[in-house]
Amino acid sequence: MSPDLKQLIAEQGSNWQPKKQSLVYLMMIVLLVISILRGSGLQPSVVGSLRCSSMDWSLLTLLMVVGLVMAAIAVIIQKREHALKKKLGYEFVTGDLDCTPKILFRVALTAFAVGFANALAGAGPGVMLQIEMLKMDIHPRVVERTANYVAFIMTLCSSMTAVFYNELPVDYALVFGLMSMIATMLGTVLRDVVINKTQGRGSILVLMLFIMIILTFISTTSISLNQII
16 A cells, blocks of 8 residues: 555544535534524514515525535535545445545535425434435445534524524523433434444435434424414
8 A cells, every 4th residue: 555545544534634624614604604694584683684685685695606616616625535546546445425426416416405405494404414325325424424514513503693693592402402412322322233233234224314304294293283273
């Protein structure tokens, strides 16, 4: 194995990847700033923006343009990294992301669908993203960490916006956060057991996630109907 390939593998296995992480953090800052400028929807924002006003649409358009630019940069970085792997003789295995135009388009389309569903109905972005990534034969542990990362960024920005406008019920948020932490830890343990028992078969995990989506939909719908009635 060449020294360059060893260095590449070491970088891939590290949590310190400044190019990719700086891109994510920059997008998170942009999302947070625009979310605050657009407001929570219950009251005018700090710049006087109201939902569906011209300023609101302008800020949303700006967010979409920045998101597209960031996505294009991310694709370029990923394709260059993939080309370098091939050049150095990296041995691809099941679970590695093959950066073909078809796969990249599928990832971008999935991200758009997840974001749209989350904005429209509050559907969990992490759960939906995990199902699609498992169908692409990406390793379950990579899928889980990626989905958690996406969910963290999206929920952090919405929570910070609610805090900024003093619309976050702190007692409810603390209870919800505590229950989420406990559920996440239990789910992680269960996931590891399933992976070890099934030798990493993604179909079992997809079935579990699908059941969780159905249960979440039933419970959310029931609560909403009770509030309407």
